[in-house]
Amino acid sequence: MTKLELLKKHFGYDSFRPLQEKIIDNVIDGNDLMVVMPTGGGKSMCFQLPSLILPGITLVISPLIALMKDQVDALNANGIAAGFFNSSQDTADQDEVIKKLQSNQLQLLYVAPESISLLQNHLNEVKISLIAVDEAHCISTWGHDFRPAYTQLSYLKKSFPEASLIALTATADRATRADIKKQLAIDNAREFVASFDRPNIMLEVRPGNNRMTQIFRFLNHHKESSGIIYCLSRKSCENIAAKLKGQGFSAAAYHAGLENRFRESVQEQFIKDEVKIVVATIAFGMGIDKSNVRFVIHYNMPKNVEGYYQEIGRAGRDGLESQALLFHSYADVIQLRKFAEGSGNSEVQIAKLERMKQFAEALTCRRRMLLSYFNEFLEQDCGNCDVCLNKPDFMDGTRQAQMALSAVYRMGQRATLNLLVDVLRGANNAGVMESGFDKIKTYGAGKETSWNDWQQYIIQLINQGLLEIAFHENNHLKLTPESEKVLFEDKPVRLAVIPKSEQRAAAAQLQELPEEVHKELFKELKELRLSLAKEENLAPYMVFSDATLKDMAARLPLDDNEFADITGVGVHKHDKYSQQFLKVVEQHKESRPSSFIYRAATKKKKKKRSNISGLSDTVMESVEAFWAGKSIEEIAEERSLKADTILSHLGKRYASHRDVEVDPLLDGVDLEKLENMLPNFKKDRSMKPAFDYFDGKIGYGKLHLGMAVVETRTMEPQR
Incomplete structure (x- = not known):
């Protein structure tokens, strides 16, 4: 029977899915393969159908003990002789499987990696034409689900050299694929990587x-x-x-x-x-x-x-x-x-x-980022993620992209993200100087851009597939075929505008409903937002956040310019929604006196709470929120304070009680260096020298927290 006849007879399908037939032909020809096919893409067919054509046994290595019986039952129901062998079976069932194996009554045998050694002698006595290693990422420490039992599989190719081996997984980046092939001794295996795009x-x-x-x-x-x-x-x-x-x-x-x-x-x-x-x-x-x-x-x-x-x-x-x-x-x-x-x-x-x-935290299309991670490039934004449906403002980022990509090239593609930013900003720290990267043409070319902004731009370049991270090469950044178009063909690059800290703080000021808000207008604005969201099949907040609606109801904008000043209104949303919302505001313009001046939305005062810690109420409010599991950003947003302020609150509590887990918050802070700076800090209490030492990469809040830790620990008695 032909492949298509077997496909129809045993599986009920009239045609193969993308890549399946090519993979099956290669398996039948005896080639070793590395197959990456997303969940639901039909990986199993790539070894199940060849088992009906090849002589002898197809051995399937699978970690899914709980599902083996279901898979085997489904194959048997399709008229395919299959069995399984794992630790969930009693001795009688295992003996029955061995008997069928010895008498050539099986076409496929599923085996758990932990159990394969128990079958070794019996496998040596039968003809194995194909070995399929399913969930192959489990063999790689670069992968996302490493399982030690898989490491014993490296001997399979050596023990059964005449059998072709196919490694299959739903998810593996380039580093993981290379490691899988090396571990299974199929270094020259041809790779088949299906599209990862699931646009639905x-x-x-x-x-x-x-x-x-x-x-x-x-x-x-x-x-x-x-x-x-x-x-x-x-x-x-x-x-x-x-x-x-x-x-x-x-x-x-x-x-x-x-x-x-x-x-x-x-x-x-x-x-x-x-x-x-x-x-x-x-x-x-x-x-x-x-x-x-x-x-x-x-x-x-x-x-x-x-x-x-x-x-x-x-x-x-x-x-x-x-x-x-x-x-x-x-x-x-x-x-x-x-x-x-x-x-x-x-x-x-x-x-x-x-x-x-x-x-x-992406500011750009999430699907483009997801696909670029697996080395697949999407030409356009997907239009079906929350970022695409709630687009930020964009700018022409071609110059920044060319600057960064050129630096990666001149650094021999041996730079981590942080080192790349240091070079672009012209930092003179040890990492840059010792590597000699202060001599390249692009050293300091982007010094006018802040460290945090450069970091965000480079992340966007990675998300767009213009750079990739080689996890197996010390996380170095690598150029891609797409980056060459930007460097040598002047392909334009759009980057999302990074919100400034003062903009985020302004948005945080509106988290509580201010007394000045026109309550009836606020209600009508929410109704309009809901109506628009339903029309576009969006969550209401994707049209405008509550904070933005409160700002409208507090400031009553009456024209395009005033609407553009509302917190959370970017160019895209201004063009898309301004006329509908201005029309609603217009109906309440009599509430705005002719001498109206935009009013700041103020927060209601909170009642003081009982506090016996010796610290102020505002400090303890931050500390208690942190103890409750909230992040620094969440606390800052809720309290309408800067993240640096929250970190300083935690530093004060640490200094007084030592009961705040601060180490995770100090990632990137060299405490030994801060300890060296401590004598001078005690004299003038200035954090500027520390800020300059870290080239502005670490904010004052984190530095104050680090200094509080250093100062406190140096005061503790040595044991």
Whole structure:
């Protein structure tokens, strides 16, 4: 029978998906392959169909013990002789599988990596034509789900040299792919990388405050839909599932701490739509072929982009519109950083966590960034992520891009992001001088741009696929084929305008409803916003935030120029929405006297609280919010203060009580250097020398916190 006849007979399909037929032809020809195919792309077909054509056995290595039986049952139901061997079976079942193996009654045999050594002698006695290593990223310490049991697989190619080997995974960046091939001794294997683009999944990221309130609102719009909520801990899974059930949602928890029968029951109920929402740790969903998952929510930020991509890929496998909602907070980053620091490859894992954080904070199209991570370039913004639907202001960033890309080239593509910024700004620190990069033409070419702005611009260049991070080469930045077009063909580059700190502070001033706000107008503006959001299928805040509406209701703009001055109104939104909102404001213009002057929105005074700490109420309010798990940025926003002020509050509490966990907040601060500066600091209390020493890369707030730590620790008795 031909390939297509076998495809139709055993699997019911009339045609192959993209890349499948090419991969299958290469497998049949006996070639070793590295296949990267996103979740739902049809990876399994690449070894299941060849098993029907090749003589002997196809050996499938898979870590998904809980799902092997389902996969084998599905193959048997399709008329394919398959079996599995793992630790979940009793001795009698294992003996039965060995008997079938010895008598050539199997076409495919699924084996867990932990169990393969038990089969070694029997495998040596049969003909193995194909070895398929599924979830191959598990063999690489560069990957996102390293499993030590996979390291023993390096002997397979040597033990069965006549068998072709195909490594398959849903997510692997360039460094991970190279490592997989090396580990499996298939260095020359041809790579097949399918497109990672899943345009039907709407990508959205939100700050992680009041997560459950936001989730309830989200789910109220998806009451009959199936979805997955991912959490970092088992406890969170249980708590969230209980809260959802308490609100009448069909939900269940799923994690490794549950007995197998409970996990299997939840999985089965979810597949059958008897349970709509599963709240799970990251293991859930692997290998489940459920096509109608309409949403995936990340309650916590994933530890890397690969994991995030794999998990959101469990939504919308039927091609219909689906949503991926990610919550992120500084507390998540700190927790994940601690996990990474305890791993066997901490430097790489921390770098990948930083990349995930950059994705969450992106000012440019999230899908372009996601695809560029996997070395796939999207020419245009996707139009289906929260950034595209709520576009920031853009500028012509071609000059900045050429400057940065030229510097990367002149530095021999041996620069980390921070070192690149130092060179562009003309820093004279040890890292620049010792490397000799102060001699290149672009040294100091961008000194007029602040350190933070350069950092954001370079992140945007990475997100747009103009640079990539080589995690396996000390996180050095590398040029891409697209960057050559910018350097040598003058291809234009657009960069998002980075909000200035004073703009962010102005927005923070409007978090509480000021007394001057025209209450009736504010209500009407919200109604208009809701109407526009429904028309465009957006969340209301994507049209304008509450802070922006409050500013309108406080200042009553009556023309284009006044509307442009409203906090949160960029050029794009001004052009798109100004006339509708001005029309509503116009109806209340009598409320604005002819001598009207724009009024600042002031906050209501708060009552003083009891405080026995010896510190001021304002200091303790910041400290207590930090203890409650809020990030510095969240506290600053809520309190309408600068982040530097919040950090100084924490420094005061540390100095008086030593009960604030400050080390995670001091990333990048050289405490030893600050200790050397301490004598002079005590004389004039000036932080300027420290600020200059760090070339302005570290803010005054973090420096004050660091100095408070140094000063406090030097006063403690030595033990």
